[in-house]
Amino acid sequence: MAAACVRSLCKVGQSFLEAPSVCRSRTVSRLLGNVSGHGSRSAYGTSGPGFRSKLISSVRAGGGRALGCAFLLGGGLGLYQASKLSVEQHLAEEDRDVSGQGLKLTMYQYKTCPFCSKVRAFLDYHGLPYEIVEVNPVMRQEIKWSSYRKVPILMVGEELQLNDSSVIISALRTFMISKGKNMPDIIRCYPELKYVNEKGKEVTEYSNKYWLMLSEGENNVIYPEKGMQKEEMKWRQWADDWLVHLISPNVYRTTGEALASFDYIVREGKFGTVEAFFAKYVGAAAMYVISKRLKSRHNLQDDVRQDLYKAVNDWVAAIGKNRKFMGGDQPNLADLAVFGVLRVMEGLQAFDDMMKNTKVKYWYTRMERATLNHEGGSQSPSSL
Structure with missing residues (x-):
């Protein structure tokens, strides 16, 4: 004008x-x-x-x-x-x-939490700048201001709080693609639902958390082929409902692995000197016991490695031989979710065994490179 x-x-x-x-x-x-x-x-x-x-x-x-x-x-x-x-x-x-419109992002996390790792994988791949607040897993003083007591928590600016790893990823991706929506409007599309489960414990869930809130035109650009969106949503949910539950039984499989895992957790996490000592030895013993309960709860085999191997090979088979990633030439949200969950085992025996006994190595290496280089940051919705 x-x-x-x-x-x-x-x-x-x-x-x-x-x-x-x-x-x-x-x-x-x-x-x-x-x-x-x-x-x-x-x-x-x-x-x-x-x-x-x-x-x-x-x-x-x-x-x-x-x-x-x-x-x-x-x-x-x-x-x-x-x-x-x-x-x-x-x-x-x-x-x-x-860059996500210059949003100021602050993530409250445990570094070794697979759900937190999922969000970091998304942010890193798309080159979105963010600050990390490492939460003490014992006292959790860093999130005492929040009624939601789990991690990750992502603060957008000073006031808008996003909970649940899958909601965080879906909301941010929607915001990056859809120019006509602001973040408060988007987050209202993922309503919080609270209910009491069979054990009498209050549970918080979120509706629509695997959906991107896009117009029909935007949806056709992001998912140009039939079935792409459903495939992505299916495997994102699979990562949350199944793959995540294989991590603890595998990294705490034996007392030696449990100690090695907690040595890593203490080294990477935010602990005081006394807390670190108790976390390593008491925590390792507790998680060894809990891992056995998890094995029973999720009907895992006596050798839980076999369940991990099968899950990872199922994932690789779903990608197929003609695609670099499930998203094709670039990772989609399912790729980032699975990668985020698996990489929390890096440096542990379970990770080395997985790389040696499955077909995941080449996909994992490509994902590692794409995330490290922020390859998704060069993409705009018009170029997808």
């Missing part, structure tokens, strides 16, 4: 320079007539009967060229400013696609 107005101003200036003097005087006369017809002349310093006649006389005397130059100069400067503003706005839109 501004650029169009400035171009019109330049044309006026050009016409002043090219027209005969008598035409210039008539043009000025018409312009001043328009001013007096549309507003108060005193507002423009044009009040008084002598102003109009003096200006017309100056135009006839050759001053019209100076006036035309003024129009051109003003129009040119205005066009420059309008063009500069247009470019800045365009760059801002480009930045919105890539």
Whole structure:
């Protein structure tokens, strides 16, 4: 709009320079007539009967060229400013696609939590900057302000709190793609549901957490082939409902593995000196026992490694031989979820055994590289 107005101003200036003097005087006369017809002349310093006649006389005397130059100069400067503003706005839109509109993101986490690792994988792959607040898993003072006592918690700015790893990922991805929605509107699409389970414990769940809230056109761009969206949602849920539950029984499979796992947890987590000692030895013993209960609860085999191997090979088989990732040439949300869950075992015996005894190595290496290099940060919705 501004650029169009400035171009019109330049044309006026050009016409002043090219027209005969008598035409210039008539043009000025018409312009001043328009001013007096549309507003108060005193507002423009044009009040008084002598102003109009003096200006017309100056135009006839050759001053019209100076006036035309003024129009051109003003129009040119205005066009420059309008063009500069247009470019800045365009760059801002480009930045919105890539960086999530400059959202300030702060994530409260345990580094070794698979659900937290899922969110980090998403943020890292898309190159979204974020701050980490490591939560002490014993006292949890860092999240005492929140009625939601689990991690991850993602704060958007100072006030908007996002809970549940899958909700966080779906909401952020929706925001990155859909230019017409703001984050508060998006998060309302994932309502919180509370209920009491069979054990009498209150449970919090979230509706629609594997859905992206997109228009039909946006959905067709992100999922151009039939079945892509359902496949992504299926395996995201599989990562939450099955794969995650294989981690603890495998990393705490024996007393030696339990101690090694807690040595890693203590080293990477936020513990005081006394807490670290008790966490390592008491925690390792407790998790060894709990892992046996988890094995029973989820009907795992006596050798829980076999369940891990089967799950990972099922995932690789679902990707197939003709795709680099489940998302095709680039990882989709299912790729990022599975990668995030599996990488919490890095440095432990369970991870080494998995890499040695399954077919996941090449996919995992590609995911590691894509995440490390923030390869998703170069994609915008228009290029997907």
